[in-house]
Amino acid sequence: xxxxxxxxVGLGPGNPQQLTPQAKEALAHATDxxxxxxxxxxxxxGPEVVRHIxxxxxxxSRARHALELAMSGRHVAVVSGGDAGVFGMASAVFEAVxxxxxxxxxxxxxxxxxxxxxxxxxxxxxxxLGGDFCVISLSDNLKPxxxxxxxxxxxxxxxxxxxxxxxxxxxxPWQLGAAFEHLRQTMQGNEPVAFAxxxxxxxEAVRLSTIAQADAEWADMSTLVLIxxxxxxxxxxxxxxxxWLYTARKVEEAI
Amino acid sequence: xxxxxxxxVGLGPGNPQQLTPQAKEALAHATDxxxxxxxxxxxxxGPEVVRHIxxxxxxxSRARHALELAMSGRHVAVVSGGDAGVFGMASAVFEAVxxxxxxxxxxxxxxxxxxxxxxxxxxxxxxxLGGDFCVISLSDNLKPxxxxxxxxxxxxxxxxxxxxxxxxxxxxPWQLGAAFEHLRQTMQGNEPVAFAxxxxxxxEAVRLSTIAQADAEWADMSTLVLIxxxxxxxxxxxxxxxxWLYTARKVEEAI
Numbered sequence: 369x370x371x372x373x374x375x376x377v378g379l380g381p382g383n384p385q386q387l388t389p390q391a392k393e394a395l396a397h398a399t400d401x402x403x404x405x406x407x408x409x410x411x412x413x414g415p416e417v418v419r420h421i422x423x424x425x426x427x428x429s430r431a432r433h434a435l436e437l438a439m440s441g442r443h444v445a446v447v448s449g450g451d452a453g454v455f456g457m458a459s460a461v462f463e464a465v466x467x468x469x470x471x472x473x474x475x476x477x478x479x480x481x482x483x484x485x486x487x488x489x490x491x492x493x494x495x496x497l498g499g500d501f502c503v504i505s506l507s508d509n510l511k512p513x514x515x516x517x518x519x520x521x522x523x524x525x526x527x528x529x530x531x532x533x534x535x536x537x538x539x540x541p542w543q544l545g546a547a548f549e550h551l552r553q554t555m556q557g558n559e560p561v562a563f564a565x566x567x568x569x570x571x572e573a574v575r576l577s578t579i580a581q582a583d584a585e586w587a588d589m590s591t592l593v594l595i596x597x598x599x600x601x602x603x604x605x606x607x608x609x610x611x612w613l614y615t616a617r618k619v620e621e622a623i
Numbered sequence: 624x625x626x627x628x629x630x631x632v633g634l635g636p637g638n639p640q641q642l643t644p645q646a647k648e649a650l651a652h653a654t655d656x657x658x659x660x661x662x663x664x665x666x667x668x669g670p671e672v673v674r675h676i677x678x679x680x681x682x683x684s685r686a687r688h689a690l691e692l693a694m695s696g697r698h699v700a701v702v703s704g705g706d707a708g709v710f711g712m713a714s715a716v717f718e719a720v721x722x723x724x725x726x727x728x729x730x731x732x733x734x735x736x737x738x739x740x741x742x743x744x745x746x747x748x749x750x751x752l753g754g755d756f757c758v759i760s761l762s763d764n765l766k767p768x769x770x771x772x773x774x775x776x777x778x779x780x781x782x783x784x785x786x787x788x789x790x791x792x793x794x795x796p797w798q799l800g801a802a803f804e805h806l807r808q809t810m811q812g813n814e815p816v817a818f819a820x821x822x823x824x825x826x827e828a829v830r831l832s833t834i835a836q837a838d839a840e841w842a843d844m845s846t847l848v849l850i851x852x853x854x855x856x857x858x859x860x861x862x863x864x865x866x867w868l869y870t871a872r873k874v875e876e877a878i
Contacts, residue, residue, distance in 0.1 A: 378746075383645065388738060390640035427872075451738075453745045459753025462869035466858045473860045477867070481746035483643060483706075483736045490708045491633075491736035498714025499766075500774055502757035502783060511754075511874035515782070519755055522781040526774045528757060603721045605728045612732070614717035617682075619766035 374438040376458045378451040378482020383568035386483045394480050398445035402434040407447045431464035451484035486531040489564035489592045498615035501529035524554040532593040545584035560596040627693040631713045633706040633737020638823035641738045649735050653700035657689040662702045686719035706739035741786040744819035744847045753870035756784035779809040787848040800839035815851040
């Protein structure tokens, strides 16, 4: 029996023009696609390619299934939206390897990077990541909520621009509001906040506000929330055009 | 006189297979390419395209030049390596707009995201960004060194994986060593550190260590340094193969 392979592919934010040729080629070699339903559906592939779809919460069992397929000789592509290494499937696969049979460590496993949601959202808005920044998942499924709050406070103290993944879902309706409340205790209030929804997809939408005014109701599961730092600014534009959002490169003062 | 346009394009880490079709198309429409020498040289373009090259330190004057060209009717592509929004040219362009003539705000300015160096390095190593992370430029050209140290300490306290851009250059030889020293005061010592050099290019190289053992001499201008958090782990592999580096998704303890 020949050994297979496993590639973990970031599909980018959704616009097919943002899928790299490297990712496209990796997908073209796959005999099996494994991932959360909407990502597997997004991949163009012939009828001979087997699609293994699963629910969003089943990451470790999905990773184990993909590894078993690869061990049985299949060429498996595990797909994630954006970049697979940023709250995507890459970490789950290596966790499954670490806790699985020793022989899985002999597998050929490659990770193909993609344009992450935070980079696509930032580009759509201007240049909000122009300084040092951090990326935090607001989900408390895998870490205590107290850790999320501590990280938000320390990030604000550090003067990082903060990108929030997974800000809000049906199962986690209150966390984003609590995060804003927590940040208001450390921040000045006038730091810009952007709600960037489904960027790169036909239903994309942007809403700009400040940390003092931001309302968690404006976010949903497809929203990336970007919270500015003291040197993040709006550049107003004429004729009702949306202002540009950017973070100055220069930081003058101590934090 | 017809008005031109300005597009700010992230070229990705260097491997042409990691340049998105969107970025390629934007470059194909440009009459003028503006940027730091190696990035402008990397772009394939016909002889009719004008290449404006400049030194690495001249970001604001380069941005102003690009904006003037666009105002004069040219279709200008400002190019950066990786993603233009992550320590690339995007922020400098909007800073020049904010401080320039009002009429520049009427320009058509688009930012095209790219695969950033940190995402390419992470994919090459495994999944070190599997948890919350931050991205810090170690350059103190535009911020006081005390701010860099404060940010490093707060990031370590937060348990972020830390990605360091611009870790070392001829003009800044001692900063990375000082950063490691500073982090050792907060961290345990056994957190993995990866030196990822020129990832995606023919001369790529990887070196793995720990925060206790890491030596700044292993980095140069082309190196991205990734510093793990308490749940970042190596997965050893048989037959002398390089271990995989990943950050567990689950955080059990308070920080």
